Amino acid sequence: MHSFRVFLTIVKHLFRARFEYPGSFISGIIAQWISYGISMVMLFLMIWNFGSLAGWMPFEIIFMYAVWLLSYALGASFTFNLCLSFPQIAINGTLDEAYTRPIPPFLYLLATTYNTGYISHVILTIIALAVSIIQLGISWTALQWLWLLLIIVCGSVINACMMLICDMPAIRTRSESPTGIFFWQVREFTQYPITIYPRAILFVFTAILPFGFVSFYPIQVLLGKADGIMPQLTMWLSPVVAVLLVGVTMLCWKYLSREYESAGT
């Protein structure tokens, strides 16, 4: 509980520090809106022309894209800057500082490197979510709304953990991570229903790089869809995947930080 309070305090001050430069803060937000807004409109127009994509209607795709992007933004706001700093973290004393603070070092790193810029993605995707939900004429039960909330949380955790796992080897290589590509480039494929890909790729996004669980699988529950390939149970597995990934991330961190303690600077 104490660590959580410290975390919130640090993030609060980071936002205040960001507000010191209002021009840069606001122009950053607008730039992201334009960039992702155009992507969304293009995606919508394309599907609208085709009629549907793998059985998904245009606003269903927008809904899925919004959940996909929101989960990324929330997850990456915690991990983006940290991942950028991994190559330097053992050299420039960042880790030393984290080890001398009265909260778990990893949590301290997550807090002090929080990226306030993702607020722009969050605002944009919430608007897109609202528009698509209205357009789809959805009437959900309270439990379904709760499920939406849960899958956004789980999706954020999956994104954050995958980014950390893929980029963490940079602590050792002290340069780019050799596995970084699996997060940054490969993830892009999962903004569409992954059933449009061959079975082998579907398998990869389910069992190896589980980005399918960010939006595609769990959304089927909400939109009453069935992909007809995977067992029905798959669409309920996002929380399990998220918990498993947290475990893997912690193991990776344990392994790499042990190396640091014995190797020094």
Added chain:
Amino acid sequence: MLQIELSNVIKDYKIRDRQDGRSGFSEFLRPLYKSQRAVDDISFTIQKGEMVGYIGPNGAGKSTTIKLLTGILTPTSGTVQVFDCDPCKNRINNSLKMGVVFGQRSQMIWDLPVRDTFDMFRVMYRIKPQDFSRQRDMLIDMLDMSDFLKQAVRQLSLGQRMRANLALCFLHQPQVVYLDEPTIGLDVLVKDKIRDFLKKINKEQNTTILLTTHDTQDIEEVAQRLMLIDKGKLLFDGGQTDFHDKYKDTEYILEVVFVQPTSPIVHTNFRLQSHKGHKHSYKIPYAQMSKGDAISYVASRYSVADIRVRESSLEDILKKMYER
């Protein structure tokens, strides 16, 4: 009360072994490593309230020792005990009771005023509101910080930033404070302020302070006890006067300026070094004649305009030791 105990601590780093004659290709395919000893079989204890100066040339192992004490690094062998615990296994408890400043590394939020970082530390170190405002006001007063408290950290001078960093590290009233070169790059006035502050807070709050420095004046003014480390080995551990007695030259130099030209003094203990008109200089062994005796001997027999004793300073001694 015993606070810090190191017994037979060894710390090895793994470093690249780049041998002559190996091609870049084989370095790439099969890099070789060797281990380098940074701390070599060090043992010492520190009691509550002590002020210890930890000195040694660059690369001697000072910072490594501090990293072992703060729980950042684990020793290769031997045991480190701080507050009767292994600092690596009890990081959070250890960090609540200690403060640390690493040279010029800042721990403040760059774009916000210092007082915001104070607030962040209040939450982080679970400081009670009444303790917080008392300690904060005291530190601001002692370090003379009130005029730059509302300025963004990025606009502060190095001296102001250093003072703010020190204040932060004492904010939660730590029992032990480690300072790794706290006066590096600062002007004489700020250095003085910091030394006075350290002496005062050590006296008032009985804080144990271990500081590394290359500034011998820091040591002379602040540290009662001195530890000298070189190539990872602890060469000396004891009081400052003991250090002088052990390592200073066996002779001192007496410089005399006579009122009129005088022929050299003839005395078995006085060894003439130079004489130019009024000004003479002699070497005298400590063991044969004390400084007082020498001065009164000269003053009682001659008319003297000026008289001065020169003996090896801490800096001279260190220079000689480092050169060995």
